[in-house]
Amino acid sequence: MEARVSAWRPAVPGIAEVFHARFFTHAYPLHTHDTWTLLIVDDGVIRYDLERHHHGALGPAVTLLPPNVAHDGRAATSHGFRKRVLYLDTSVLGPDLIGAAVDQPSLADGLLRTRIHQLHEALAEPGDTLEAESRLALVAERLHEHLGRPPERPPLTRGLADDLRDLLDARLPEALTLAEAAEALGAHPAYLVRCFGSRFGLPPHRYLTGRRVDHARRLLLTGAPAAEVAASAGFTDQAHLTRHFKRYLGTTPARYSTSVKTR
Numbered sequence: 001m002e003a004r005v006s007a008w009r010p011a012v013p014g015i016a017e018v019f020h021a022r023f024f025t026h027a028y029p030l031h032t033h034d035t036w037t038l039l040i041v042d043d044g045v046i047r048y049d050l051e052r053h054h055h056g057a058l059g060p061a062v063t064l065l066p067p068n069v070a071h072d073g074r075a076a077t078s079h080g081f082r083k084r085v086l087y088l089d090t091s092v093l094g095p096d097l098i099g100a101a102v103d104q105p106s107l108a109d110g111l112l113r114t115r116i117h118q119l120h121e122a123l124a125e126p127g128d129t130l131e132a133e134s135r136l137a138l139v140a141e142r143l144h145e146h147l148g149r150p151p152e153r154p155p156l157t158r159g160l161a162d163d164l165r166d167l168l169d170a171r172l173p174e175a176l177t178l179a180e181a182a183e184a185l186g187a188h189p190a191y192l193v194r195c196f197g198s199r200f201g202l203p204p205h206r207y208l209t210g211r212r213v214d215h216a217r218r219l220l221l222t223g224a225p226a227a228e229v230a231a232s233a234g235f236t237d238q239a240h241l242t243r244h245f246k247r248y249l250g251t252t253p254a255r256y257s258t259s260v261k262t263r
Helices: 095-103 110-123 129-146 158-171 178-185 189-200 204-221 226-232 238-249 253-261
Strands: 004-008 015-023 027-031 036-050 053-058 062-065 071-075 081-088
Touching: 015 110, 036 110, 062 110, 081 110, 110 129, 129 178, 129 189, 129 204, 158 178, 158 189, 158 204, 178 189, 189 204, 204 226, 204 238, 204 253, 226 238, 226 253, 238 253
Parallel strands: none
Antiparallel strands: 004 015, 015 081, 027 071, 036 053, 036 062, 036 071, 036 081
C-alpha cells in the first residue's frame, strides 16, 4: 500500500505549512522542527516518543509537539494512520510554552479538535484567508489555555464590533486580514472575532462572504458575465463564486442571471 501526502504553505500568517498524510509502514526517525506541530489523527493510532517518554496520538485527541524537542512517530498497528498537521510559527505559540507542551502533548478537547478541523477546511478553500485567520486565532487562544497561559478576556464591546464591520465594508470587495484589523483597532485577533460574533451573530469571514455575494448579485443584474463578476466581487475565480453563491442562494450565478433576463 502506497503512502499519500499533500503539503502546502498557506497565505496565513503564523502557519508555516499544512501537511496531510496517509501512511501504512512509514516510521519517522528521531527529529526536531523549528515550529510547533499541531496534529489530529483521522484514522488509526500513532505511537511516538517525546523527551524519552512514550505517547500515543489517536482520533479524539489533539497532539501538540513543541519546537526543538526531539520526537519520532510510527503506526501503532498494521492498519497505518491518516493525519492532518499544521506547523505553527512561534509567533502563534511562544517558546515559553515548550515546557508545558512537553509535559502534556496530548489534549483531550473535543471543541479544540473541531476548531482545528474547521481550520483545515478553511485552509483548503482558496481565497478565504480571513476565515482561516479567524479560526487560527480561536485555536491559538484555546491552546494557550491548555498550556497555562490563558489570554485576558475583557468584556465584549459592541463598538469594537461595529468598527470592524466598518473596516470590512470600507475594503470591499477586497479582504481585510485579521492581523490588519487587529492592528488598526488595537485589539487581539481572537477578541475581535468574539466581539463580532456576539454583536452580529456570525463571524467576520461569513459577514464578508455574504457582502461579496450581495455585490455579485447586483453585478449579475446588470448582465455582467459570471467570470467578470467573480473578480469584481472579490472571489478568486468563477468556481469560488459559484460555490458560495449556491450556498447562500440555492442556485448558480449563471442560472440566477438567466432567470433575471427572462422576466
